[in-house]
Amino acid sequence: MRFWGGIDVGSLSADAVIIDEEGRLLGHAILPTGRDSREAGSRAYAGALEAAGLTPGDVVRVYSTGYSRARVREAEGAKTEIACHARGAHALYPDVGTIIDIGGQDSKAIQVGKGGRVLNFVMNDKCAAGTGRFLEVMAGALETPLDHLDELAAQSTETLTISSICTVFAESEVVSLISQGKKPADIAMAVSRAIARRTVGLATRVGVSGRVVMTGGVAKNRAVVDLLAEILGAPVDVPDEPQIVGALGAALFARDERG
Amino acid sequence: MYDxxxxxLxxxxxxxLKQARALDRPVIGVMPAYFPLELVYASGGFPVQLWGNRLAPSRADAYLQSYxxxxxRSAMELxxxxxxxxxxxxxxxxxCDTLVNLREVYRRVVDKPTVELSIPVTQTAEARRNYLSSGLDKVNRGLQEMAGGRMTPESLAEASELYGRVRALQRRLYALRLERAGLVSNLDFYAVLKAGSFLGPEYYAKLLSDLLEKLDSMDPPEDSGPRLLLSGLVYDPLELHRILDRLxxxxxxxxxxxxxxxxSKETLAVENLVEGVARYLFGPAPCCCLYNPENDRHDYxxxxxxxxxxxxxxxxxLKFCEPDAFDRPQLMKRLTDEGIPSSVVELELSMQNFDAIGTRLSAFCEMLEG
Incomplete structure (x- = not known):
């Protein structure tokens, strides 16, 4: 049996997977990146190996992706996160047409063709608006853990609007709404709607077609996913573990390399 | 060879400073774009092209909006x-609107003379000539007052020959790059081009000739990375070309x-200067900032x-360049319809961190390579 690894080191999390010859996922790990992205990649890889019950010697080849892809010491090759998310999502959903990936510090919309080939893509990496960081800041303003933001939004009864695109100004709006006595649940929903609207704008630029799949950490926020589907007018599928799709794509590229 | x-740079x-001393001519700053440098030179000036710089604006922000x-912004900051x-x-x-307003700000804030060549926004070539004939004399008078020289048929002919020769040599470099892709690195190519903005025409033409002579006998490397066409207003920041080279x-x-x-502009015809300047401005390549219904950008x-x-x-x-931004979606769509992949990177001259743009460029290359 032969095995391959993929490591995705992003701004907020380092994710790693181990796959077999059939592309089956044998183990994965998701860790915070922290200050040392090289170390984070190594730790995530070690975690994935452990989850798969393997040692480094069992692995034929490792590819890396993500912003720190060039710094991953275990990797023999690297691919951009755009190519890897397309490849990974295609492995999970062979009929995927559009990928929306919202990571910690950027968001992307990718048009995917046959075999997971990238046909077109757009990225927002200029500012925190429309990224995981935006949600993180808003969750902080609401004094709510990030992973509880969607549960809070689910209790919303009043429609509020966050109009600022800038994260800093949007945070001020949230603080202002809190001081007006607005319910945190309604504010959480307004925050989710703001990020969904911005993401739809991005996706529309690249063109939405076929099955829509959302990847990245923000895909774990059910409120954002539902709002995205509502505004797009199309269902949005989310893999069981949306954070490892990039790492999965990297592992598949590693497997597909000859030798 | 490119040192x-x-x-x-x-x-x-x-x-x-060195070139101005050698030429014994006053330095005239030429703002973007298409101002015929020949007119400045023929008036006794040393035209230096100012396409911005890497200064982060602070003083300029007192006069210019962040958009x-x-x-x-960087030209004014300088x-x-x-x-x-x-x-x-x-x-x-x-x-563009920004440059029109920038000149007005300079007139009030900067204690230096300015001239403006108003580019006609008209339907026909005849209307363009009519428009230019009313304003070109004023521009030339202003240049002569500024530079302290006298524009004569002889000085115009000399300037036209010099800058015509420079552009002809640059076109040879472009042709060489096309024929032997990869022979000149992207960084070197644009460094060669950019250096010309700050050199006297004769000196620059000599440097170009020497370079072309050396390149003539050289073969390109065997690498076969993707072949790209770049489109925009300014080829800066040069750091990006270094990334393209790496990829x-x-x-x-x-x-x-x-x-x-x-x-691509031919030698400026100076016998009928109005006609010559009109042709110079509007041909042969179209631009998002030039209105010319006879020269469609999409087809071009x-x-x-x-x-x-x-x-x-x-x-x-270049971030906040409205004319470029308005044209782009239609241009990208047309390219897609024609089966030509395209992508976009958003830039600022003062940017220091190129990681994110590097990822976009890599992704685009991966996309092209399938």
Whole structure:
């Protein structure tokens, strides 16, 4: 049996997977990146190996992706996160047409063709608006853990609007709404709607077609996913573990390399 | 081989001062774009092209909105910070709203003379000539007052020959890049082009001739990275070309306002100056800032990319450049319809961190390579 690894080191999390010859996922790990992205990649890889019950010697080849892809010491090759998310999502959903990936510090919309080939893509990496960081800041303003933001939004009864695109100004709006006595649940929903609207704008630029799949950490926020589907007018599928799709794509590229 | 050009860029100020002394001409700052340098030279000035710089605006922000492009903001920052003290006056064109307003701000804030060549926005060639005939004399008078020389038929003919020769040599370099893709690195190519902005025409023509002579006998490397056409206003920041080189990209052609759109211009015809300037401004390459219904950008860009054998087109978008931004979605759609992949990177001249853009460029290359 032969095995391959993929490591995705992003701004907020380092994710790693181990796959077999059939592309089956044998183990994965998701860790915070922290200050040392090289170390984070190594730790995530070690975690994935452990989850798969393997040692480094069992692995034929490792590819890396993500912003720190060039710094991953275990990797023999690297691919951009755009190519890897397309490849990974295609492995999970062979009929995927559009990928929306919202990571910690950027968001992307990718048009995917046959075999997971990238046909077109757009990225927002200029500012925190429309990224995981935006949600993180808003969750902080609401004094709510990030992973509880969607549960809070689910209790919303009043429609509020966050109009600022800038994260800093949007945070001020949230603080202002809190001081007006607005319910945190309604504010959480307004925050989710703001990020969904911005993401739809991005996706529309690249063109939405076929099955829509959302990847990245923000895909774990059910409120954002539902709002995205509502505004797009199309269902949005989310893999069981949306954070490892990039790492999965990297592992598949590693497997597909000859030798 | 490229050292003389890189040395110019590593000391632009020193270069300009040295060249001005050697030429014994006052420095005239020429703002983007398409102002015929010949008119400045024929008036006794040493035209230096100011396409912005890497200064982060601070003083300029007192006069310019944050949505002005970094070319305008950094050019003004240079002036206000005292870095353009050798510039005696400025020549503007009415290329875009920002530049028109920038000239007005300079007239009030900067104690230096300015002239503006108003670019006609008219339907026909005849209307263009009529428009220019009413304003060109004023521009020429202003240049002569600024530079202290006298524009004569002889000085015009000399300037026309010199700058015509420079552009002809630059076109040879473009042709060489196209024929032997990869022979000149992208960084070196644009360093050669940019150095010309700060050199006297005769001196620059000599450097170009020497370079071309050496390149003539050289073969390109065997690498076969994607062939790209770049389109935008300004080929800066040069750091991005270093990234393209690292990715193995071979830029085979461009559509930059300070690149091919200017380099492709024939020798300025000076016998009938109004006619000559009209032709110079509007031909042969179209521009997002020039209104010319007879020269469609969509057809041109598709044809330009096809002739260059480009695998894709990369739009090099200078943030807040409205004319470029308005044109781009339609241009990208047309390219897609024609089966030519395209992508866009958004830039500012003062940017320091290129990681995110590097990822976009890599992704675009991966996309082209399938």
């Amino acid at each position: 003389p050009f890189h040395e110019v 590593s000391d632009v100020r020193g270069t300009i 002005c492009c970094s070319v305008a 002036e206000l910070a005292g870095g353009a003290d050798m510039v005696r006056g400025y020549a503007f064109t009415s290329l 193995g990209v071979r830029v085979v052609q461009d559509d930059f306002a300070n690149g091919w759109r200017t380099v 860009l598709v044809d330009h990319a096809r002739k260059a054998g480009a695998d894709g087109v990369l739009f090099w978008y």
